[in-house]
Amino acid sequence: MESPPDFSLSCPxxxxxxxxxxxxxxxxxxxxxxxxxxxxxxxxxxxxxDARHDGAVLAADGARLAFTTDAYVVRPLCFxxxxxxxxxxxxxxxxxxxxxxxxxxxxxxxxxxxGLPMQTLWRIVQSMRRAADAAGVQLVTGDxxxxxxxxxxGIFIATAGIGAISHRLTIAPASVRPxxxxxxxxxxxxxxxxxxxxxxxxxxxxxxxxxxxPLADLVGGLLEAGIEVHCLRxxxxxxxxxxxxxxxxxxxxxxxxxxxxxxxxxxxxxxxEILGFDPLYVANEGRFVCIxxxxxAERALRIMRRHPLGVGACLxxxxxxxxxxxxxxxxxxxxxRVVDMLSGEQLPRIC
Amino acid sequence: xxxxDEYRDAGAARRYAEAIARATTRPWxxxxxxGGQTHAIVKFxxxxxxxxxxxxxxxxxxxxxxxxxxxxxxxxxxxSRPEVIFCSFGDMLRVPGSGRDLLAVKATGGxxxxxxxxxDAVKIAREHPDRQVVFFAVGFETTAPANALAVVQAGRxxxxxxxxxxxxxxxxPAMEAILASPGNRVQGFLAAGHVCTVMGTAEYEPIAKxxxxxxxxxxxxxxxxxxxxxLCVRQLEEGRAEVExxxxxxxxxEGNPAAVQLIRxxxxxxxxxxxxxxxxxxxxxxxxxxxxAFDAEARFGVADRTAAESPDCRSGLVLQGVMKPPECPAFGxxxxxxxxxxxxMVSSEGACAAYYRYRRREGAHEAVPATEP
Amino acid sequence: xxxAVPGRLLSIAGDDPxxxxxxxxxxxxxxxxSLACVPEAKVGDYVIVHxxxxxxxxxxEEAARTLEYLQEIEELGESA
Numbered sequence: 001m002e003s004p005p006d007f008s009l010s011c012p013x014x015x016x017x018x019x020x021x022x023x024x025x026x027x028x029x030x031x032x033x034x035x036x037x038x039x040x041x042x043x044x045x046x047x048x049x050d051a052r053h054d055g056a057v058l059a060a061d062g063a064r065l066a067f068t069t070d071a072y073v074v075r076p077l078c079f080x081x082x083x084x085x086x087x088x089x090x091x092x093x094x095x096x097x098x099x100x101x102x103x104x105x106x107x108x109x110x111x112x113x114x115g116l117p118m119q120t121l122w123r124i125v126q127s128m129r130r131a132a133d134a135a136g137v138q139l140v141t142g143d144x145x146x147x148x149x150x151x152x153x154g155i156f157i158a159t160a161g162i163g164a165i166s167h168r169l170t171i172a173p174a175s176v177r178p179x180x181x182x183x184x185x186x187x188x189x190x191x192x193x194x195x196x197x198x199x200x201x202x203x204x205x206x207x208x209x210x211x212x213x214p215l216a217d218l219v220g221g222l223l224e225a226g227i228e229v230h231c232l233r234x235x236x237x238x239x240x241x242x243x244x245x246x247x248x249x250x251x252x253x254x255x256x257x258x259x260x261x262x263x264x265x266x267x268x269x270x271x272x273e274i275l276g277f278d279p280l281y282v283a284n285e286g287r288f289v290c291i292x293x294x295x296x297a298e299r300a301l302r303i304m305r306r307h308p309l310g311v312g313a314c315l316x317x318x319x320x321x322x323x324x325x326x327x328x329x330x331x332x333x334x335x336x337r338v339v340d341m342l343s344g345e346q347l348p349r350i351c
Numbered sequence: 352x353x354x355x356d357e358y359r360d361a362g363a364a365r366r367y368a369e370a371i372a373r374a375t376t377r378p379w380x381x382x383x384x385x386g387g388q389t390h391a392i393v394k395f396x397x398x399x400x401x402x403x404x405x406x407x408x409x410x411x412x413x414x415x416x417x418x419x420x421x422x423x424x425x426x427x428x429x430x431s432r433p434e435v436i437f438c439s440f441g442d443m444l445r446v447p448g449s450g451r452d453l454l455a456v457k458a459t460g461g462x463x464x465x466x467x468x469x470x471d472a473v474k475i476a477r478e479h480p481d482r483q484v485v486f487f488a489v490g491f492e493t494t495a496p497a498n499a500l501a502v503v504q505a506g507r508x509x510x511x512x513x514x515x516x517x518x519x520x521x522x523x524p525a526m527e528a529i530l531a532s533p534g535n536r537v538q539g540f541l542a543a544g545h546v547c548t549v550m551g552t553a554e555y556e557p558i559a560k561x562x563x564x565x566x567x568x569x570x571x572x573x574x575x576x577x578x579x580x581x582l583c584v585r586q587l588e589e590g591r592a593e594v595e596x597x598x599x600x601x602x603x604x605e606g607n608p609a610a611v612q613l614i615r616x617x618x619x620x621x622x623x624x625x626x627x628x629x630x631x632x633x634x635x636x637x638x639x640x641x642x643x644a645f646d647a648e649a650r651f652g653v654a655d656r657t658a659a660e661s662p663d664c665r666s667g668l669v670l671q672g673v674m675k676p677p678e679c680p681a682f683g684x685x686x687x688x689x690x691x692x693x694x695x696m697v698s699s700e701g702a703c704a705a706y707y708r709y710r711r712r713e714g715a716h717e718a719v720p721a722t723e724p
Numbered sequence: 725x726x727x728a729v730p731g732r733l734l735s736i737a738g739d740d741p742x743x744x745x746x747x748x749x750x751x752x753x754x755x756x757x758s759l760a761c762v763p764e765a766k767v768g769d770y771v772i773v774h775x776x777x778x779x780x781x782x783x784x785e786e787a788a789r790t791l792e793y794l795q796e797i798e799e800l801g802e803s804a
Contacts, residue, residue, distance in 0.1 A: 022455070333396070469775065497774065
């Protein structure tokens, strides 16, 4: 692997292949990781960034804080189960929760497109207020900009969040050990399909709602019970597969999961079948994986299942002794396959 | 989901695998024609359940993979025009032409849209009378009726702004080309269940007879494929060479007459070039004379474009079942889904992509794409 | 080629055979599908759908027979 370059004027990404940014660079897959690993990380390199986790854990005057930032560009702005506002609040809260932090304060910068109806903006703001109250956080600072009509998708929201860490654990891929159990708090694929459904004009017998929800409370329950959590990761863009691949790569360990243990609702499966998607790669907004010692798995599952957002919690696999960071899955029919990182956006199959 | 989950049952899969092992007394080489079957085999790991004497080779049943380079170039040229809304199935967007792919056209401002059905493209044409709407009609016989219906509907609705870029291919001529080629090792076929749903099974009878190969029309779920393999092995062991129908819940010998009628109305059989293989006579479909007005190649003046294929890409050998993807020197190194040399690495059904995504461990190729130089 | 999925036909609209469409449920997802090639399809049937077009009506008896076949060959195998 090449050593990180000193500041140089030449663009380090394979520019011959990608002279322009593609949508795939935001897809949560390999292309996005390439962009981050080759352009952003080397440019800003420092030990905190190297931890490669959802949030940075900072020490400030004896206190441990978690700090995270996110941007929300979802289209459509409103979807079953939420909108860009509740997504922004819960997404930021969840990144903090993945550090094992108690989320406290949020900031929000709004980039509004000229022509956005005030009614829509008001609805989003109200939704953010409700989500913030539910998550127990306060919006303490913000910014507003307006761009010309045609230069923004209605509204973009960029957030930052701060949380307090009272546990002594290092919750990060570096703490993952061979033999650790991997828990998932519920069925996958709802958010991505809820979004696709609006975009594609799908109807449902019973509407599929996004699973967008704040996870800090659920995680807090595990930490308060003294569970030795090694790593947490929420499943956003790129789905379960991407989250596990990221952890495997950062931890330099293999992961083995069992397809039969991964819950997928029938209607989500139906949508995936007809749209040609694989549920493993579909976005979620209220799901996370918890990696912990196998001996703690049973107790952790009991605690999670007592919480409304953990009712469907299950054991989906283990970290292996393998030093090659592949995620392998035992298929439903009992054979093994590699669950790869997507290269870009998941494109719907017809074939 | 009903009529899907039952065919993914682990117990049934295991029992079929055992039945196949009991029935196989000699080495056999069987080809599954359809890319969708390749995808299922590799995704569910069906071949891991088979006895080592049974060799599966993956055939050219991936229409995305066999679309010739110049057809991609024509698509890219048309899609780059400002007045065009270019509609395509998702699979085609990442396939490289001579230079770039349709996704790159989208990135630089082209109006390229993913649709799930050609009928959606007709709807777009209706909604945008001021734009030229072009549908990339790629596929085997399975998609031909939908494409034909789209053209008929466009005609009935008087949508002069709608056209199709046709690159249809047919399965039986490809099977014959493989069987007739000197290096052929394929002894039995799993035929494509959805192609046969449309076309029926009769046209495979002369092939089975002429080349003395069993042809089992097979579905797409793991249990279907295992049952198809079992039937094929039984025929091989018993020295039979017949057309058998495993996918009887969808396939009838006469196929779907209404669909065949639509295809005959809108299309004519013609020669087609297959990427990586070359031209095969009578192997594709083109628009019939009466529907020539909907031909995008003529409308946009791109009919004469030609292109050379990448010298490094060996997808032709993979498509003919002569080489397995990990045996290609470029596999996983110079050729990955991020920088594909050919279509088989890009298409979700392409054999190379299937191996890369699901099987990278074998063939000893290191899998950390993000840090690859 | 051939991602075609079985779904249950819930309702039918249109008289003209080429323009006939139906609402099909795929595990709870509803999609409008062209029935131009399956004039015999009735509400309650399962149809196999590819690229927005139903290409066959699923034969439920054959479907069951496919699953029973395993039993038959195992019985044969045991007695062989």
